[in-house]
Amino acid sequence: MIRKNIYKWHRISSLIIAIPVLLWAISGLMHPLMTTIKPQMATQSLALQPIDSAALETPLPRALEQNKITHFHTMRLVQIDNNWFYQVQLKNGDPPVYLSTKNGKSLRNGDKLYAQYIAKQFLQGQPQPPAEAQDEHAGHDMKEESSSHDCCDAATTCVLADTSGALVESVELVTGFNKEYKYVNRLLPVYKVQFDREDGIRVYVETMQDRFAYAVDNKRAGFDRFFALCHTWDWLSATGRFKYLLMGLITGLGFLTTIMGLYIFFITKTKKGKQPLARTRRTHRIVSLIACAFTLMFTFSGGLHALEKLKTPDPIADNLSNEIPASAVTLNYSRLQAEIPFAVCDLSITRIDSALYWRAVTKNKKVEYLHAAHYTILPNGEEQHALSLATTFSGHAARDVVKMERITKFAGEYGFVNKRLPVWKLSYASNNNERYYVETSTGKCAAQVTDKDLFEGYSFALLHKHHFMDWAGKSARDISTMIAAGLQVIMVLVGLFLFYRWIKRKRS
Incomplete structure (x- = not known):
């Protein structure tokens, strides 16, 4: 038959x-x-630059009060050219506002400007740091100029009047995946920065982490459509x-x-x-x-x-806001820097359980957590933060973690498709040996994997x-x-x- x-x-x-x-x-x-x-990019990661403590003229509480901000999700210090800003995200996932560390003024369209600023660096390379003054007279002139300097105007001019390389044609906030920026890219929200070039290149960036997300030109877009x-x-x-x-x-x-x-x-x-x-x-x-x-x-x-x-x-609730009261936060940067032996290049605030901590990343990429009020270093701070996040995402008690390790490269079950690095992997014995990969810099769950998922994942790979x-x-x-x-x-x-x-x- x-x-x-x-x-x-x-x-x-x-x-x-x-x-x-x-x-x-x-x-x-x-x-x-x-x-x-x-598309060829000059770089896909930006070199860390030390924070200029002298630029922090307006205390954070005063800048928040000046802009009628009573609660926020997180805050970072960022730089546009020589101008420093408090990058304040009011709610998790929302575009942040940019408050000048010099006078507390809010930078108009700050997130769009910052997206342009970092997208151009990804495409063309980071600018060289400005040369220091050569003599006392030069230093005096710079100080006088600084006293009348409006950093919001300067930052806006720096970005919009930059004629080096390709000009920016448009900037668009992307809050959902679409035909060009697909789910495989994972990161949201991002900005799509389109440049005025023959190849029509578009660079997608995540401003809250100065992160390159994706780049596509007309040729690559044609391949993608096919x-x-x-x-x-x-x-x-x-x-x-x-x-x-x-x-x-x-x-x-x-x-x-x-x-x-x-x-x-x-x-x-x-x-x-x-x-x-x-x-x-x-x-x-x-x-x-x-x-x-x-x-x-x-x-x-x-x-x-x-x-x-x-x-x-099942969706993982990693979009909850910290709801940090503005009145609960002060930033004594000199005191913070005194506790850390290396220059701080990235500073943000986060919550671990019910306590607030400054998260400081040094020039050699070491991460330290300091109590937001008395500036004592939290031993194994990043591990404790990762454990707190995994406990929230999984619903398991902290004692249920059987193994915990820091992941610094894509390999095995945590592949390039997951996009986020570095992350912490926390393993549990229950629910088919589930593992949670958490990113402490954003408080996001990068991936959740069980033994059941491995068969399909490895067969496809x-x-x-x-x-x-x-x-x-x-x-x-x-x-x-x-x-x-x-x-x-x-x-x-x-x-x-x-x-x-x-x-x-x-x-x-």
Whole structure:
């Protein structure tokens, strides 16, 4: 029964999946090119600059009171050229306001200006620090100039009048994922900064962490649109879960078709002959045999990945605001710096349980936590902060943590797709050995993973994206992917040609 109908079943199922597989294979063939042909950035991380304590002329409480701010989520010190600002985020996820450390004035459109300022540095490189005064007279002139200097006007002029390199064409706040800035980029909210260049480059930045999020030019955008059309089928996104169900069914049928093809190969012999049809059949058999391992890998991992999308994960409440009273915060910077032996390059305030702490990052990237009131250093402060965050996100008690470690690079289950570094990994014995990855600089949950998730995650990484070739480097992995996808294209095209000849012969 099976042997009698296997050819017919294989032919019918092959016809059903031919076009989808061809689309997936061609776009998969181009994917390594997409990851290689991307806009060139001068840097993807900004060098830390020491905070200028002399610039903190207006105390933080006075600046907050002056701008009628009674509560806020967090605060950082940031710099635009030589001008320093309190970057104050009122609620978690909202664009921050920028208050001058010189006079407490609010910088108009401050977050947009800062987005332009750092986006240009990512694209063109950071400016050199200004040269110091050469003599007493120069220093005196600078001091006199500083006394009448309005840092808000200066910062605005610095950004808007900067004619070096590419000019900024537009700046747009992005609060949700869209066709260009997709979910794979993870970070929100961000600013899209478009530059006036022939390639139409757009740089996405996260201002609360001075973080590069994504860059795309017209060429890369074209690749992305093609991939979205042919591989991820974004044109079906409006159908919701149906898209993933359909993709799961087609990949499942593709897996079954490959099994049937293997069965046919082993129960039949290759026919000899010099006729074009015989040669085409031999080509199809040989290519299909070589390609079948990759076909099984692609269809299995792709189908599993699509079906995994049918699940609706429970949201993690990492968007709660700290609600820090303005009256509860003072900043004695000289006292804070006296407790830390190295220059502080990043300073923010956060809450650990019910207490407030200054989070200071030094020039050598060491993180210290100091009590907001009496400036004593909290021993293992970052570990305690990570533990507090994980306790909030997981609902587990702190004593339930079985292992805790700092992650400084993407590897294994915490891959590049998660975007945030450094993070802390906290492991629990319950709920399939769940792990939480938390980012202390933002208070965000970067990822939640259980043993159940590993099977799908590793199958997609190893079988679909060919990360089993990581040992040989990215180029070798890309070549492996392209060979595998290319074989799928040849296999389908030869198969379609055989079907065309079969139809033609039947009609004659």
